[in-house]
Amino acid sequence: MNADAHVRRLWRKRGTTVPAPRRGPRPGLDLDDILAAGIALADADGLAAVTTRAVAAVLGKTAMALYPYVGTKDNLLALMRDQASTMPAWEDPGTTLADALTAWxxxxxxxxLAHPWLTERSWSQASQGPNEQDWLERLLAILDEWHIALSARPPAVTMLFATVRATAETDAAYRRMSDGRADEWLQIAQATQAHIPDFAARYPLTTGLPPRTPDWRDAPRAGLAAAVRLLAEALPVSGP
Incomplete structure (x- = not known):
C-alpha cells in the first residue's frame, strides 16, 4: 500500500493534491467519477457487488485502468466510505444537550440509511479521511459546548456512534425485508406461542416490555431517539 498516495487522495479537497497516474491515457479517469460508480453499486447491491472490475465496467474501462487512480481495492473501499460519509448541513437546535445530540x-x-453498506465495514476499517473526521469533531464540539466532563466524552462518543450504527443497520434491514420474510417471522412467533404456552411466564420481563411504536418498522429510529435522550440526561457536566 502506498500510504502517501492514499492520504493525498483522501484529503484531495482539503489541501492535498491527487497523485497523477504514471500510466494510462491522458486525460484519464476522474477520481470522483470512480467513487460515484462504486458507491452506486454498493448502494444498490451491497459491498459484495463492488469489485474493481465491476466499477471499471460502469466507466467503460478495464480493472487495471483504475489502479493508478485509487490504488488497491481496499484503498477504493476506504475512499468510497469517506466520500459516502460526507456530512450534510444542519442547524444546531441550541436548546438542550439532548436536542443537539439528537440532531447529530x-x-x-x-x-x-442512504448508504447501508457503510455498516458492513468494521470500525477497524475506518477511512481516516476528512468526512469521517468531521462527524467526530462535530460531536465533540457539542459535548464541549455543553461542558460535558472530559472523562465522560470518550464513552459518550463510543455509545453514540455504536447506537446510531446499530439502529440504522436494523432499520435498513427492515426496509429490505420482503413481505414473505415478515410473514415467516410472524409464523414462527405464532408457532412459539402454540408450542410454548407458558412463554410469557418464563420471560415475564421481556414480554412485559411496552411497544415503543405501533409499527415495528419504526422501532429502530424510535429506539435511537430514546437512547440519545437517556444518555444526554446521564452525562456529567464539568465543574466551573
Whole structure:
C-alpha cells in the first residue's frame, strides 16, 4: 500500500493534491467519477457487488485502468466510505444537550440509511479521511459546548456512534425485508406461542416490555431517539 498516495487522495479537497497516474491515457479517469460508480453499486447491491472490475465496467474501462487512480481495492473501499460519509448541513437546535445530540444522531442515521453498506465495514476499517473526521469533531464540539466532563466524552462518543450504527443497520434491514420474510417471522412467533404456552411466564420481563411504536418498522429510529435522550440526561457536566 502506498500510504502517501492514499492520504493525498483522501484529503484531495482539503489541501492535498491527487497523485497523477504514471500510466494510462491522458486525460484519464476522474477520481470522483470512480467513487460515484462504486458507491452506486454498493448502494444498490451491497459491498459484495463492488469489485474493481465491476466499477471499471460502469466507466467503460478495464480493472487495471483504475489502479493508478485509487490504488488497491481496499484503498477504493476506504475512499468510497469517506466520500459516502460526507456530512450534510444542519442547524444546531441550541436548546438542550439532548436536542443537539439528537440532531447529530439523526444526520448520521440518514447517511447510514442512504448508504447501508457503510455498516458492513468494521470500525477497524475506518477511512481516516476528512468526512469521517468531521462527524467526530462535530460531536465533540457539542459535548464541549455543553461542558460535558472530559472523562465522560470518550464513552459518550463510543455509545453514540455504536447506537446510531446499530439502529440504522436494523432499520435498513427492515426496509429490505420482503413481505414473505415478515410473514415467516410472524409464523414462527405464532408457532412459539402454540408450542410454548407458558412463554410469557418464563420471560415475564421481556414480554412485559411496552411497544415503543405501533409499527415495528419504526422501532429502530424510535429506539435511537430514546437512547440519545437517556444518555444526554446521564452525562456529567464539568465543574466551573
Amino acid at each position: 444522531a439523526d444526520a448520521l442515521y440518514g447517511v447510514y
